[in-house]
Amino acid sequence: DGGITQSPKYLFRKEGQNVTLSCEQNLNHDAMYWYRQDPGQGLRLIYYSQIVNDFQKGDIAEGYSVSREKKESFPLTVTSAQKNPTAFYLCASSASLSPTMNTEAFFGQGTRLTVV
Amino acid sequence: DQQVKQNSPSLSVQEGRISILNCDYTNSMFDYFLWYKKYPAEGPTFLISISSIKDKNEDGRFTVFLNKSAKHLSLHIVPSQPGDSAVYFCAAQRGRSSNTGKLIFGQGTTLQVKP
Numbered sequence: 067d068g069g070i071t072q073s074p075k076y077l078f079r080k081e082g083q084n085v086t087l088s089c090e091q092n093l094n095h096d097a098m099y100w101y102r103q104d105p106g107q108g109l110r111l112i113y114y115s116q117i118v119n120d121f122q123k124g125d126i127a128e129g130y131s132v133s134r135e136k137k138e139s140f141p142l143t144v145t146s147a148q149k150n151p152t153a154f155y156l157c158a159s160s161a162s163l164s165p166t167m168n169t170e171a172f173f174g175q176g177t178r179l180t181v182v
Numbered sequence: 183d184q185q186v187k188q189n190s191p192s193l194s195v196q197e198g199r200i201s202i203l204n205c206d207y208t209n210s211m212f213d214y215f216l217w218y219k220k221y222p223a224e225g226p227t228f229l230i231s232i233s234s235i236k237d238k239n240e241d242g243r244f245t246v247f248l249n250k251s252a253k254h255l256s257l258h259i260v261p262s263q264p265g266d267s268a269v270y271f272c273a274a275q276r277g278r279s280s281n282t283g284k285l286i287f288g289q290g291t292t293l294q295v296k297p
Contacts, residue, residue, distance in 0.1 A: 072225075099285070106191070108271060108289035109226070124284070156225050158285075170216055171285055173225030 068093045072157050072174035079144070079151070079181050087142045087177045089157035096161065098140035099171060102126065103154040112155075115140055144179060152181045185209045186274050188288035196296055201259040203291050205272030208253065212274035216285070217246060217257045220269045229270075230257070262295045269293075 070091040079085045091098065097116050101109040101124075111124030115134040129148025134140055140159075144151045155178075158171040187206045195201045203217075213234040218226035232239040232246045232255065239246050245258045259266055272288040 070225075101287070106289060108188075109273075109287040111284060111286070114284060154223075158225075160285075170228045170231055172228065173218075175225045176223065178223065 070157060070159050070172055070174040072155075072177050075175065075177060077177055077179045079179065081181055082146045084143055084145050085151075085179065087144065087155055087157075087179070089140045089142065089174060090138055091140075091159040091172075092138060093159055093161075093172065094137070095159035095172075096137070097159060097171075098134065099158040099160075100124070100130070100132065100140070100142045101156045101158065103156060103176075109156065112142065151179055154178050184289075185212075186272055186286050186288040188270075188272055188291045190291050191289070192292040192294070194294045194296060195262050197264055198261045201257075201262045201266065201293055201295065203257040203259075203270050203272075203293065205255045205257075205288055206253060207255075207274050209274070209276065209286075210253070211276055212286075214275040215246070215248060215255050216273045216275070217244075218271040218273060218287075219266075220271060220290070226271055259293075262293075264295050264297050267293055267295050 073088045099114040100112040110126050112130050113132040115121035131143045156176045157174045160171040185208050216231040217229040219229050220226040230241050230244045230246050232248050237248050248255045269290045269292050271290045273285045
């Protein structure tokens with residue numbers, strides 16, 4: 067079954083620690099994204115990557131870092147510099163960005179990060 | 183700067199009736215629009231989309247209408263069913279010709295369909 071997998075589903079972190087959220091897809095998608103969801107604010111884009119070894123900042127990249135060493139994987143690190151890290155994090159992927167193709171994004175099940 | 187806005191945080195309708203969810207956008211460069219449905223503690227699932235060259239797209243009970251001059255789109259669900267109760271997100275894609283691929287989401291509207 068093709069899909070996008072995020073792990074873990076729930077994650078607790080002590081204040082001041084870095085933590086990495088995993089995202090893997092086997093859909094052969096070129097583009098991958100990280101979003102954050104907070105109550106009443108919808109989904110906000112943290113980082114995105116259109117191709118291996120390349121990624122771009124989204125609207126709220128401060129305090130986060132990513133890597134894209136493999137097409138299938140796009141891990142997100144929440145650093146201690148992120149002031150309000152407690153949130154629901156969603157990873158997504160979409161197919162090659164050809165203008166002739168539908169480019170709807172497929173989402174993982176999300177990771178709930180709580181800072182304690 | 184909220185480029186995609188869903189001004190109604192919640193909507194409640196009776197089973198069998200029509201649900202209309204609205205979305206406004208400000209960026210005229212958006213050329214592809216999508217609706218996603220989301221249950222609590224799960225990732226959003228794609229529902230329906232529309233290209234800016236069309237003004238209507240229909241898929242079963244779901245129809246999306248696009249009014250480019252008003253920068254407005256809406257999702258109609260007919261007839262509404264209790265299983266439709268979820269949060270609905272409107273999303274827009276910025277300039278497909280530039281291949282950015284970024285999806286910009288609205289704040290979401292929580293739909294409750296009462297039996």
